[in-house]
Amino acid sequence: MSDIETQVATEDHSHDHSHGHDDHGHHDQGWFMKYCWSTDHKIIAMQYMFTGMAMAIVGGFFAYAFRMQLAFPGADIPGWGVMNSAEYNSLVTNHGTIMIFWVAMPVLIAAFGNYLIPLMIGCDDMVFPRINRLSYQVFLLSAIVILVSVALPEGGFGGAWTAYPPLSSDSAFNLRPTSQTLWVVAVGLEFVAFLLGGINFITTVMNSRAPGMGMFDIPAVVWMIIIASILFMLSVGPLLAGAIMLIFDQTIGTGFFDPKQGGDPILWQHLFWFFGHPEVYVVLLPACGITADVMATFSRKKIFGYKTFLYTAFATGILSFFVWAHHQFIAGIDPRMANIFTVTTLMISVPIAEMCFLFIATLWGASIRLTTPMLWALAFVAEFLIGGVTGIFLGASGADIWFHDTYFVVAHFHYTFYPIAIIGTFAGVTYWFPKMFGRMMSDTWGKIHFWGTIIPFNFIFIPMFFLGLAGQHRRIYSYELFPELSTPALQNLRILATCALITMLIFQVIFLLNFIISMFRGQKAGKNPWKANTLEWTADSPPGHGNWPPDELPNCYRGPYEYGTPGRDTDYWPQDEPS
């Protein structure tokens, strides 16, 4: 990490004026103050991004280990050893928890949010830079706590990422007296970090926009991160309260979720999913925003119906608060409730489908350049569609009786979360890399990495739809005890998925090498390598402290997607160019 940041620093000082706006008390900070104690939104974004990438390696390794166990039950797994069921449970639990809370959220919301919001709205930093720094520090602490909980001698918590009590609330049932509590503490701390970050994002966008930037002139990715932050703030309260109740149940013997003491285990499920479903959109929307920005730039087109696009995101956000019980159809809630939640759940298909239609319509009359970021953005739409349509099966209560807790669900949500957290992230990283590090990534290696990721991805998860249809239930470390599930045909599907996963993981090495080598050796990018309109491309690459010289902060004159406007010599029209 230090090399990377030294590089950024050298770049900073190679630009004359960056000395100019380093003046307000930021000289001679020393390495630690500059990179570990910084209040600069760009440094904090990098901290979030590298922490998220490191956690992705951990989560990916967990997936490798438990997929090996599923493909070759009882085998001595290279890098792990022979796996028992307790280890298996801990790995699937922490794979899910880490990938959502410590990979998708920090990278999509915190890293892109921190990096892009001030640059895209044309201001020098977040309005609360110290709260921003605190947000990352709390987040880092939470990441350390979750890693410690997994590494404890007693073993990590294995009660699934949903942590349903009474299993999660009583160590007599889960046999993990310490890691059960550390797991909840880590998740709670992570929520605090993102509340601090979210406050900052919302306040900054409401107050610090460039002069002239109206609500519909804000680029999609910024809007989406703001909506995500609002959704997160509105939904996380109940679960944070629930997490504290769960810790009390675990440690001081209260009985909020214990039926023997008059509590109710279903209460946790309501609190969890009241947060858990909006959470899906908290990570989905930023990925949609990234896709919109990348698609506009490389199709040289205005987003088709940009206002409608934003309205679909608002509608999705509002509806997401009324669908949570579709995760609980068969959990023992009043069966009449399922009918209401089936209706609300299917209603959400309307705005989401409309958003997909808008993406597709944007391509009409375009001039599509298939660069690496564009490939990722297009893949997001193509793959997310599969996740979207398979969700209908699960939202329809009658069909969910069969599919609930099977691999059909696993395949479905990986077809949503993978496009969001992995494809969306790669689209964003490859698109903004020139701005972040001042150099271009290799397009050829980027495309090799793209195909080496997308093709195996489908081979991992398409078999899981069929395994789910065959009745394979989730979170089972070996199917040898189930005659219907231990047939050679099904085992071959499991082996196929595992081999595809390993192939995909190997291709990530190409990305890491491309990332690191391009940082030092890549072609110099210049301010606006993609000929894009939004304000971040008017700053230096990489931008110095304060983003623009203090007296040269940009003004905004038009919307973010004026590509191909008739009557102009160039096919783009930057937001800061006076009419």
Added chain:
Amino acid sequence: MLNEAITTYGKDIDFLVALIAVIVGFFWIVCEGLFFWLIWKFRARDGHDTKYVPGETKEEKKWISRAHVLILLCDVVIVVFAVKVWVEVKQTLPEPENAQVVRVIGQQWAWSFEHPGADGVLEASEAHPNATDDNIWMVDELHLEVGQIYHYKLESRDVLHSLSIPAFRLKQDAIPGRQIMGWFKPLETGKYDFQCAEMCGIGHGVMGAQVYIETPENHAAWMATHGSVAAND
């Protein structure tokens, strides 16, 4: 690869799934087809400029809004069929004269099943104070008679479990402190997997049982042997 549905409502669930597959499959193929066709048709080429289509006029937006109405209509169809099946499985309890009752109990990490004995009564009551004496207890084996409507009473002794029989297309979580009623009517004989589908701890992966659907004669024979064993205890 797919096991056949062997309950009455299992076939209705299969129909619902097929219906949804046709509807969403149509949208999926049209969307992906259009998407890839547009990527090919509008690839960057010399001499082809971008069209300026903001998509903000009514004329442009009709392409979206028409598809939108179609989605709403399809949603209505899916909701109607989904709710119909849901009500059949979860909100109705067919009560013919001869409905059998079986208690299903989940605990870490086994299923136990309690059948009424020769008297045909599962629960003790004022009218039948000794009804439970001849009840038949089985662990990890559920024996049922084909073509018979069964009511199940689902309980848990410790954490959440989930009764799941893929061939029945049935799933229902068990919650400690509650008894949940439901029903099924198996239509074919055979031996089928019975799973726990809710994470229940370290032994979740080994918490499996078997369902034996037997002809009336075989089932009566089984009842007779196990009933007498229980009576001898």
